[in-house]
Amino acid sequence: MHTTSPEPARSADDVYLAIKEALAGGQYGAGQYLREEQLARSLGVSRTPVREALRRLDAEGWVETRPNYGVRVKAWTLQDAREIFEARLLVEPYLTGRAALGIGASDIAHLKTLADAMFALTQHPSTPESCEAWFAANGEFHAIITAAANNARLDRSLKSMKETPLIKWTFDTYSDADRERSARQHFEIVMALEQRNVAWAEAITRCHILAAEKAVLDRYDREHAASA
Incomplete structure (x- = not known):
């Protein structure tokens, strides 16, 4: 038995x-x-x-x-969104710049594979399944970079910010054009890291975050204008 x-x-x-x-x-x-x-x-x-x-x-x-x-x-507010993006702008570009100083070749190769996969997703109409695939690949992409910065405390702090439902809501907010723009920025981030160019890596990461913030704030404005 x-x-x-x-x-x-x-x-x-x-x-x-x-x-x-x-x-x-x-x-x-x-x-x-x-x-x-x-x-x-x-x-x-x-x-x-x-x-x-x-x-x-x-x-x-x-x-x-x-x-x-x-x-x-917790119900996320516009102020919550602003605070999270403000904190990300302070931490994430710095970690990306630090990563540019020492990220390994195998990590660069993995980032290229993930960037290719995300770009391929933008070439077809968005579906719930493709959004989930994008979200997973994007999370892995940025986690590799921030881990390569070798600052465990800041990396944990950033992960805590990015685990909030607001981040998933950001991806659900993206239009197809937003996703394609984001995918192209991923390629540029990889190029900056490969060139060991700290200033470039920081600058493109900052632009990447600002574009995400704009998508969220625009959606907030649209939804509240419709309900007004």
């Missing part, structure tokens, strides 16, 4: 990551309340690790705690 081994118990970190991934994937809507008991039941854990996970997510800005009401998913 074969017996099924019980699944290993989830750690507090596992619970935190599971809830965070659900938030990042849009499983819970802005303003929705997250109930400890329901989350604990769905994850097969006690309420203690859920409570701790929600505290961490509150500190990171994913959720907000309302006394006497509970914990709800």
Whole structure:
């Protein structure tokens, strides 16, 4: 007789990551309340690790705690968007410039492959599947660069900013023309890194972020003008 081994118990970190991934994937809507008991039941854990996970997510800005009401998913505002892009403009170009000083040939080759893949996606009409593929490739592209800067603290700080739902919303905002422009900027970033040109790498990364910010702010203006 074969017996099924019980699944290993989830750690507090596992619970935190599971809830965070659900938030990042849009499983819970802005303003929705997250109930400890329901989350604990769905994850097969006690309420203690859920409570701790929600505290961490509150500190990171994913959720907000309302006394006497509970914990709800944070609704991102225009000010949140401006703050995140402002912080990225301070950190990400610097890390890209540092990466230009020492990034390896294998990383450069991988970046070229990812840039080619993203450009190929722009040559066809956008679909939910192609958007997901773009989002994954873009995340890997920039993660390789910032890791090559060899500043773990700034890299972790930047990753925290870019894990927010706002970043995914940015990609959903892009038009086909926006994606093609972004893809061409990826090629230029790779060229700057390959040439070990710090100033060029920083400048094109700054332009890359500013263009993303404009797409988000334009969408915000359109949606609020339509609802006015």
